[in-house]
Amino acid sequence: MAKALIKSRNKGIKLGLTFLILAIIIIATVGFIYVKEQMKPVDSEGVSYDxxxxxxxxxxxxxxxxxxxxxxxxxxxxxxxxxxxxxxxxxxxxxxxxxxxxxxxxxxxxxxxxxGNPKKTVKFTIPEGYELSMIAEKLSKQNLVNKERFLELCNNVSLFKKKFDFLKELPEGSTLEGYLFPDTYEVYKDAKEEEIINKMLARFEQVYNDKIKYKAKKLNLTMNEVITLASIIEREAKLDSERPLISAVFHNRLKKGWLLQSCATVQYVLGERKENLTYDDLKIDSKYNTYLYKGLPPGPIASPGLKSIEAAVEPANVDYMFFVVNKDGSHTFSRSFNEHVNAKNKNK
Structure with missing residues (x-):
């Protein structure tokens, strides 16, 4: 009887040890698989940028x-x-x-x-309101890009659509005008044009966040319309406090079906930023000429900064329909044409 009990107990101990060893093996295996998984790249499947x-x-x-x-x-x-x-x-x-x-x-x-990082880097800053041609010129002067190749790449949006889904929203025939976000960047001295463009597009993707997308949707604006409007605001405004007011004027004009009549859009067509436009300038036949064509231009006229993008989706709650630039760079806003004419006469 005693021998049977001892034999049964030993059998139970062996069974228990077997289960314990199996449990340890299973835990170790699961742990190994988990650790191995955690060591893998964060995104081995998708397209990734630096x-x-x-x-x-x-x-x-x-x-x-x-x-x-x-x-x-x-x-x-x-x-x-x-x-x-x-x-x-x-x-x-x-x-x-x-x-x-x-x-x-x-x-x-x-x-x-x-x-370590033995490669030498160089910083460059793109100011808000720069056009693609101006960005290319600045980077070329810093010996960072070949100007012609840089512009050629910027005119071929399809090259970057795989990396940046937001570019798929752009209308056919668009360029990267407005989407190279103005900021300070640091790149390797031997960085290629594609790498610099990718870096600037990645910054735009980061800035154009869900909050801005939500507000754009409430206003029934596409991303291209937001950035187009923001680029005009960027070129018209000098003071941050006035950006929402300028935005309101353009929103109010769009709602009433008025011409936007932005000098900045005509300057974009001319390819130069003339201080005073002539009547002939205002007659240039281009979809970007907001003195001739109603609504927003086909695309941005420059790279807007964050404050202009925010102003585009957060216009001030005012009923202004006009503004005129003052000698100090600020603006006088008016509700009626007569008020606008008086404001213009005061600034002569």
């Missing part, structure tokens, strides 16, 4: 992991820290500015940070 990050001097591995996770370059910051320790490179990750992308796996990112 993301520039800056690792400050003296950053710990934990701080670097936070920066990478915040920029969606790694899936799990804890796994990152574990792999760094396993590779025995803790404390060897170098500070600097890096261009990384979501197609890089954990090992590639760690190797890049260990190696």
């Amino acid at each position: 993301i520039t990050i800056k690792i400050p001097s003296g950053s710990t591995t934990a701080k670097i992991a936070d920066i990478l996770e915040e920029n969606s370059l790694i899936k799990n910051k804890y796994i990152f820290k574990i792999i760094v320790r396993m590779k025995e490179v803790d404390g060897k990750l170098k500070a600097g500015e890096y261009s990384l992308n979501k197609k890089m796996d954990l090992y590639q990112i760690i190797d890049a940070l260990v190696k």
